[in-house]
Amino acid sequence: MAFGPKKIYNINMRLRYFLPVAFALLTATSTNALSDDQRGAISQHCASIRQSLKSLQLADDNLRNTISPIYHNLQTNFITPLNLRLVRNNIPAAGLTEIQSSINRERDTFSRQFIHYNQDMEHLIAIDCQNNPDDFYTQLENARNSRVELANTVQRINALLSKYSESVYNLKPVGGRHYD
C-alpha cells in the first residue's frame, strides 16, 4: 500500500504543526500593523470598547426592527397589490415588476449580510482585547467591512423604493386618458 497507516499518521502529525505556523504567518502579514500606542489603548480601554460594541449591537438591532417592518409593509401592502392590479388592468408595468424583483433580492441580501455582520460582531466582542489587541483589531476590520456592505444594501433598497414611487407617479393618466 502506497500510504499505509503509519505514513498517514506521520503526514498528519507534520501538518498539525505546519498548518498553524503557516496560518499565523499568513495572518500576520495580512493584518494592519498596530502601533504600540494603539495596542496600549485597546488593552487599556478594553472594557469600555467592549461595552460600546454591545451597545452598538443593540442599536443596530433596533434599527433593523424599525426599517424591516416598513420594507415588509411597503412590499406586501403597496407594491405587490399595485403590480397585480396593473396586470389585471392590462397596463404595461414591466419596469415596476423589475423593481419589485430587485427589492426582493436586496432584502434577502440585507438579511444575509445582517447575520454575517452580527456574527462578526459576536466574534469581535468575544475576543480578549486586553491580551490580544492585534487579533481584536483584525476582527474589527472584518466587522467594519461587513457594516459597510450592510449600509450599501440599505441605501440600494431605499433607492429602489424611491424609484418605484417615481415610476408609479409616471403612470398617472396624461391628457385625460383613463385606465379603468
Added chain:
Amino acid sequence: MTKLSRGSRNLILLGLISILIALTTTGISVAIYHYSGDMYLDSSRPGHLPEKKDDQSEDEPTAKYTLPDTGPVDDKTIDDFLYYYNEQLDRVNAIETPYSSTPLSNESLGIPVELAIPEDVD
C-alpha cells in the same frame, strides 16, 4: 429491597430514553438556531424586542390603508397610493446614514489614529 418488575424497569428506561432524545433534539435545534444566524433575525430575544411607540396615532391612517389588487387604476387610486406609500418611505429616508461606519471608527472606540510616516522624512 424490593425488586422492580420487568415492566417497571422498562418504563423507567423508556422515560430516560425519551428525556435523552428530547435533550438531543433540543440541543441540535438550538445549535442550528445559533450557527445558522437566525437568532440575529429573531426580534423576540430578551432585550431585542421592538420598542413600543407611545404615540400610535400617526401610524393609524397608514396602518389602515390597504390597496386591493383588483379595481381601476385612475388618478385617485394613484394619488392615494402615493400619499400613503411616500408617508412610509419618508420614515425610512428620515434615518440618517443607517449603519454608518462612524460607530466602529477608531475615534469612536477610543483607539488612537496613527498617521503613516513616509520613510524618507528626515
